[in-house]
Amino acid sequence: MPTSVLIVDDHPSFRLSARRMLEADGYEVVGEVEDGSGALIAAHELAPDVVLLDVQLPDLDGFEVAERLEEAGATAAIVLTSTREAADFGARIGSSPVRGFVSKGELSGAAIAALVG
Amino acid sequence: MTADTPPRLTSLGRALAALAVLAVAIGIASVTIVLSSDHTSSRGFAAALILIAGWGFVGTGLYAWYRRPGNRTGVLLTAVGFTWFFQALESSDNAAIFAIGAIGINLPFAILIHLLVAFPSGRLEGRLQRTVVAGAYFVTVVLQWLWIPFVNPERQGCEGCPENPIRIEGQEGVADAVNAVQTAIAIPVVAATIAIIYLRWRRSPPSERRVLTPVIATGALAFALLFVLLVLDPAGASDGAQRAVFIAAVAAFACLPFALLAGLLRSRIGRDEELRSALTAENEQLTSELRAKVEELRASRARIVEAGYAERRRVERDLHDGAQQRLVALAMSLKLARSRLEADPQTSAELLDEAIAELGETTRELRELARGIHPAVLSDRGLEAALGALADRSPVPVEVVGTPPERLPAAVESAAYFVVAEALTNVARYAEAEAASVELGREDGALAVEVADDGVGGADPTAGTGLRGLADRVAALGGELRVESPPGGGTKVRARIPLDG
Numbered sequence: 093m094p095t096s097v098l099i100v101d102d103h104p105s106f107r108l109s110a111r112r113m114l115e116a117d118g119y120e121v122v123g124e125v126e127d128g129s130g131a132l133i134a135a136h137e138l139a140p141d142v143v144l145l146d147v148q149l150p151d152l153d154g155f156e157v158a159e160r161l162e163e164a165g166a167t168a169a170i171v172l173t174s175t176r177e178a179a180d181f182g183a184r185i186g187s188s189p190v191r192g193f194v195s196k197g198e199l200s201g202a203a204i205a206a207l208v209g
Numbered sequence: 210m211t212a213d214t215p216p217r218l219t220s221l222g223r224a225l226a227a228l229a230v231l232a233v234a235i236g237i238a239s240v241t242i243v244l245s246s247d248h249t250s251s252r253g254f255a256a257a258l259i260l261i262a263g264w265g266f267v268g269t270g271l272y273a274w275y276r277r278p279g280n281r282t283g284v285l286l287t288a289v290g291f292t293w294f295f296q297a298l299e300s301s302d303n304a305a306i307f308a309i310g311a312i313g314i315n316l317p318f319a320i321l322i323h324l325l326v327a328f329p330s331g332r333l334e335g336r337l338q339r340t341v342v343a344g345a346y347f348v349t350v351v352l353q354w355l356w357i358p359f360v361n362p363e364r365q366g367c368e369g370c371p372e373n374p375i376r377i378e379g380q381e382g383v384a385d386a387v388n389a390v391q392t393a394i395a396i397p398v399v400a401a402t403i404a405i406i407y408l409r410w411r412r413s414p415p416s417e418r419r420v421l422t423p424v425i426a427t428g429a430l431a432f433a434l435l436f437v438l439l440v441l442d443p444a445g446a447s448d449g450a451q452r453a454v455f456i457a458a459v460a461a462f463a464c465l466p467f468a469l470l471a472g473l474l475r476s477r478i479g480r481d482e483e484l485r486s487a488l489t490a491e492n493e494q495l496t497s498e499l500r501a502k503v504e505e506l507r508a509s510r511a512r513i514v515e516a517g518y519a520e521r522r523r524v525e526r527d528l529h530d531g532a533q534q535r536l537v538a539l540a541m542s543l544k545l546a547r548s549r550l551e552a553d554p555q556t557s558a559e560l561l562d563e564a565i566a567e568l569g570e571t572t573r574e575l576r577e578l579a580r581g582i583h584p585a586v587l588s589d590r591g592l593e594a595a596l597g598a599l600a601d602r603s604p605v606p607v608e609v610v611g612t613p614p615e616r617l618p619a620a621v622e623s624a625a626y627f628v629v630a631e632a633l634t635n636v637a638r639y640a641e642a643e644a645a646s647v648e649l650g651r652e653d654g655a656l657a658v659e660v661a662d663d664g665v666g667g668a669d670p671t672a673g674t675g676l677r678g679l680a681d682r683v684a685a686l687g688g689e690l691r692v693e694s695p696p697g698g699g700t701k702v703r704a705r706i707p708l709d710g
Binding site for chain 2: 106112113116199
């Protein structure tokens with residue numbers, strides 16, 4: 093059974109590219125949402141294995157969304173992503189309840205598999 | 210010296226002219242009362258003394274007041290003159306008017322003491338001076354009021370005087386007691402006044418003494434003659450001698466205001482102090498204006514710096530949300546196309562077509578962003594072409610007129626361009642306008658820019674950061690930006706940008 097993914101990003105062009113790339117690499121993209129509050133609802137309803145979560149969202153930021161998912165008892169492995177580098181966010185990634193971070197430029201099925209295991 | 214230049218006929222001048230007219234009327238009425246009196250002896254001389262001294266004090270007082278409005282001496286001289294006319298009321302055959310005269314008759318001497326003690330600066334300094342002047346007013350106002358109800362004029366030696374209308378019968382003893390207290394206070398007050406004036410004269414440098422001497426000599430002579438006149442009658446002097454002293458006293462009192470005026474105008478002490486206080490006041494005003502200006506500049510500089518940061522944040526955000534996202538998506542599409550190249554050439558070709566379209570969009574966005582930072586058309590081809598390009602891009606039809614064909618300083622062109630760009634952006638966003646116009650023109654060494662629309666108006670220039678930032682930018686060049694936007698009446702943004710920077 094393929095790994096299911098929820099994509100959270102406010103840029104449609106990124107969502108489209110990410111979906112194609114992940115599907116080409118054997119993932120099943122079960123949903124796309126464009127903001128943090130949508131992510132909380134979709135994660136609950138779809139119960140994906142992985143949430144690919146953009147850091148900069150129009151409402152809540154990615155760290156906030158990750159914390160709320162954690163509090164809600166979500167079992168999904170959360171992977172943060174951004175056009176910025178991991179170093180731009182300092183220690184915040186390490187202290188956040190996420191599996192890891194992959195910059196958008198490095199994004200691939202293999203990069204996610206390496207973090208999720 | 211500018212301090213001595215009479216000011217134009219201001220509200221003060223008009224008020225003083227009205228006082229002069231009043232003094233003339235009171236003087237004529239006073240002479241009429243004295244000349245028709247049936248209990249005043251030497252009516253002609255009494256009238257002359259009242260008129261010459263009264264008008265002399267008022268006239269010189271008003272002149273001094275007009276020339277040196279900051280010095281209280283003019284006011285005091287005028288007050289002495291007006292209260293001097295109380296003497297005339299005492300000649301009245303009407304009981305009420307007579308009583309009013311009796312109440313006020315000594316007041317001018319208290320004001321005269323105030324004036325002499327404060328001369329020439331017009332200000333009382335120190336406790337002694339204030340105590341002396343307060344004593345003089347106490348005797349001539351408070352005790353005078355206390356005295357009046359108990360006075361029997363006939364008993365005071367006045368034959369033919371009207372009855373005291375508020376007299377409490379049979380209390381002459383109280384009147385005598387109050388009179389004794391008045392005298393007891395008046396003697397040290399007069400003595401202290403003389404001492405203060407003498408000491409001031411002694412301590413003055415020779416140049417100042419020349420100014421004070423005529424004033425003090427005239428004042429002393431007048432008071433001495435008055436004193437002699439008061440003791441002559443009980444001493445049984447002849448009418449001729451009394452008459453001679455009376456005429457001399459008239460002359461001395463009539464001269465006193467002129468001596469005071471001359472002293473005041475020639476006094477360097479008074480003038481220096483006045484100049485100093487005028488300069489201080491002017492200084493304080495300039496300082497507070499300067500402080501306000503500095504505060505305004507500081508605030509405007511802070512806003513310019515903040516606007517710079519805000520602009521950089523906007524550029525960063527635009528780059529991040531726009532070009533960077535597109536390039537990331539583009540990279541992913543290319544990677545995907547590369548991986549499918551052999552297995553699925555059809556999909557690869559589609560992905561590559563999409564990537565090419567995406568690249569075109571990215572280029573367009575970067576061009577737009579760069580124009581927001583600085584429009585290349587402005588530096589390359591000038592204001593006319595740049596404003597034309599702005600008008601072409603506006604969704605609302607825009608007519609541009611009057612753009613100077615020649616090149617202007619870069620900062621001026623740039624400010625004008627961004628004023629028009631921001632104004633047209635606002636027109637498109639908020640104005641609901643049918644049409645807009647941009648009009649430029651040279652005015653007195655400045656470039657005038659006006660952007661007008663026929664939309665809904667009601668724009669608040671202080672609400673948004675856009676126009677505020679532009680106002681600061683224009684102000685930094687020494688110009689100004691104004692927004693007129695009555696509700697329902699369209700919006701006009703006007704800027705005036707000096708060409709010489």
